[in-house]
Amino acid sequence: MESRREFLKTTATGALLLGSKSALGLTPDAHTQSKSKVVIARDPKVYSSPGQLDEKKVSELLDRAIVSWTGRDNPVDGWKRILGKDLGPDKVIGLKVNGLGGKGIATHTALTKAICDRLQQAGIKPSNIVIWEQRANFLKACGFDHSDNPGSIRTLSSEIFGYEQSPESFGTAKVNLARALTLCDMVIGIPILKDHMISGVTFAMKNMYGVVQKPFELHGTGCNPAIADVNCIPAIRQKVRFTVGDALSSVYDGGPSFHPERLWYPNALIVGDDRVAIDHVGWQMIEKKRAEAGMPSLEAAGRPPHYIATAANTAHGLGTNDPERMHLVEI
């Protein structure tokens, strides 16, 4: 449970980070009645040396984030709460990682493994955990090879495992979904926070482009409204119910590819069940870093992430982009 001191810190840091009004100047979404809780958990010592993650500290950081978000006494109970109705011997949990940017800026292996450990401790069988990415080289960048051995955690590349034959659609998006998604009862998104030269920012919602067969067809007009539309496809909307955002490292410009000259280390995880709120928080972190680096805002650079506001509108209703409707906890 959150202490009064923690709450006061949260309120202050949240106001500092996000400002008192939506950066996009939107009126609050009428149907979003309760606040979306987003936890930013940081550890400035999560890297033992430049570029070298301390796996134990990653696991501890994840635990702190989950305990804070769920309000439970320990991380395993926290995961049980997150899994909810999908905690069962036959339930399949998917972990959608992101390795599109290559080895230098992919979902960190240590984080994915830490989540796998906790899921198993919460009662999920290894063979019912599916880690997947769109292409084999993206999956490899996240530290895994395509492997579908009985009894083990399954690590699948959709390039090999395949896509559904019948397309699904919502709005502008008409896509063939990954068969790996079909396998899963619930999906936890584990995106990595990055600047994106088309959409402005890639994080929780953009990660779902890795669930469809031809994401390059969805890049028009800054991926807006396509990112919001893809996330509204029923299987994605209903199954992707939690995000552990990897902001241990990030690129604040030149993304989604790896540009070491634009690499920075927020040393943070951003967790929650509101994908829109998480993207808004991630966006603000990138804007803050760009300003510190003397770079123009994403709006000035010609690629504001308008899809975040689109996802929050009444036509999509995926979450909130209004800071006043977020409960931001920074630990």
Place this chain on the structure above:
Amino acid sequence: MKSRKISIVLTVIAVALMVHGTGCKKSVVDPLPGSGEATGWQKTSETRTFAAKDLWQYIDGDAEQYISAGVVSTSTSDYKYNDKIEAVVDVHTMKSADGAHKILVAGQTSDGKPAQVGDEAVQYARSLIFRKGVTLVRIVSYQSGAETPQALMGLARTIAGKL
């Protein structure tokens, strides 16, 4: 006599055309060096090549800027230097030198320094990008260290020598 002269001329022309069309044409050389070609560098993966229409399979989200600049194909491979520094090399063959130049300057930041390789080059602490003719080469390392810039330059010069 006249018909013999005509026959000789036609034969010479035919041979010239054959030579021009096949044997004397400069063969396509893989610009990605094999292990040991650049001092200290081992090639640690197969070369993968993507046509412009398939570039999204390698760099989805980034592919558009290369396509708009006229990329024809991209080849890539992983490398390792003295078992310490891992790197990836991307070789983009563009339709024109202007297209390659456009990409080179678009990604330039203030901490980049001009470097002496190819026709134009920019070096950072952990990456190096250069253009030679219509070819744009980007080398990115995953580790930083005092020897990284020099190691990247050695690999870059070997690649430039093969272009």
